[in-house]
Amino acid sequence: MSTEERNSGSGRFWLVILILLVVFGALFLLGLLPRLKKDRTRDEAATTQNNAKPVVTVQPAKASPNMTSVTLPADLRSNHETFLFARVNGFVQSWTSDIGQHVRRGQVLATITTPEIDQQIAQAQANLELARTSFGRLQSVSLPGAISKQELDAGRAQYSAQQAAVRQLQAQRSFRQVIAPFDGTVTQRNVEVGTLVTGGNATGTQLFKVEQTDTLRAFVDVPQNFVPSIRRGLKAQVLVPEFPTKPFQGIVARDAEALDPQTRTLRTEVRLPNRSRQLRPGTYGQVRFDLPQTAPSVLISANALVPSGVEQKVVLVQDGKIHFQPIVVGRDFGSNLEVTQGLKGGEMLVINPGENLTEGLAVNSKQAEAPQKPAGPPPAAPRPNDPDAPRVSSPLAK
Numbered sequence: 001m002s003t004e005e006r007n008s009g010s011g012r013f014w015l016v017i018l019i020l021l022v023v024f025g026a027l028f029l030l031g032l033l034p035r036l037k038k039d040r041t042r043d044e045a046a047t048t049q050n051n052a053k054p055v056v057t058v059q060p061a062k063a064s065p066n067m068t069s070v071t072l073p074a075d076l077r078s079n080h081e082t083f084l085f086a087r088v089n090g091f092v093q094s095w096t097s098d099i100g101q102h103v104r105r106g107q108v109l110a111t112i113t114t115p116e117i118d119q120q121i122a123q124a125q126a127n128l129e130l131a132r133t134s135f136g137r138l139q140s141v142s143l144p145g146a147i148s149k150q151e152l153d154a155g156r157a158q159y160s161a162q163q164a165a166v167r168q169l170q171a172q173r174s175f176r177q178v179i180a181p182f183d184g185t186v187t188q189r190n191v192e193v194g195t196l197v198t199g200g201n202a203t204g205t206q207l208f209k210v211e212q213t214d215t216l217r218a219f220v221d222v223p224q225n226f227v228p229s230i231r232r233g234l235k236a237q238v239l240v241p242e243f244p245t246k247p248f249q250g251i252v253a254r255d256a257e258a259l260d261p262q263t264r265t266l267r268t269e270v271r272l273p274n275r276s277r278q279l280r281p282g283t284y285g286q287v288r289f290d291l292p293q294t295a296p297s298v299l300i301s302a303n304a305l306v307p308s309g310v311e312q313k314v315v316l317v318q319d320g321k322i323h324f325q326p327i328v329v330g331r332d333f334g335s336n337l338e339v340t341q342g343l344k345g346g347e348m349l350v351i352n353p354g355e356n357l358t359e360g361l362a363v364n365s366k367q368a369e370a371p372q373k374p375a376g377p378p379p380a381a382p383r384p385n386d387p388d389a390p391r392v393s394s395p396l397a398k
Helices: 003-051 115-140 149-176 224-229
Strands: 055-060 067-084 090-095 108-113 177-179 184-189 208-223 235-239 248-260 265-273 284-292 298-301 313-318 321-326 328-332 336-341 348-350 364-367 392-396
Touching (some): 067 184, 067 235, 149 177, 208 248, 224 265, 224 284, 235 265
Parallel strands (some): 055 364
Antiparallel strands (some): 055 348, 067 284, 090 108, 108 177, 184 208, 235 248, 235 284, 248 265, 313 321, 313 348, 328 336
């Protein structure tokens, strides 16, 4: 083989090698460049994300309304009610009034025969006659020194004592008639003709119960946080399950002026007219008050409260930065809370604040959306004036 042929073959070999290197280099670049571009894009996105401000959902704090509605359980009672007992021993001779009967003040409800007292009066009258005769004889003695002044005074005292004894027994016998102490209705009768009765007020020995039902009293225990708004003359609505669409109007007549130390509640009496006698004493009901605010306050969403920590606080967005604000929470209205200190109203509060928020952190904010109704049929409406319902309070719109 000549030198020229060897040089020609060697040149083709290196040319092939060069072509292969160029091809592999091109393929390498075709695979590497997209990867580098993808990595650069990912790095830029990561850098942008790291440098981006967190987005928080905010909702404004609102000044609370001037009125608050509170519904509390109540116990309805008669305006006047009393048990009637026997004051003398004896047997029931007759009775004239049964349950449900309306009676007038002073009306005789029953008569008791009192044979023992009758005999005691007869004996006392005989002793009185003897004392009167003896005292008359002492007074008739005109001979000076025949009787002493002490004997005359003793006779006069004995005569007066017997007079008092007769009057006492006669007054006691006057109680043989059981009379109504006021206008009202007989709600209990526990006697029959011939029943043996004993004077006294032992439990279970009452003869009648009389109640005045044309006016009723609703007794309600008002929690401490509503007490400053309770005053005499305040209007209230009395609700009973039997009349779900008909509230009865009443007014606050009085209150105990002292809280029960066990329950921290104020015993309050609401008086309501009942001339039609639609309501019955002993009925369970509810009293609804519309109470004026005694101090300015702010309403916030319950989701705005920071869940951790002993101190109650919320997260505010001020000038695009996070600020933790301590607050004092008053009443709980379920989805809303009353704030009595720490807010003035109008502040933008972060809803459901996360643990990644720190003081002074720059953020972007967006307005909270109105809650959507859940899918499916609506929940059953609560029974009107449900006796088992707990006390409920809610702010009233202005």
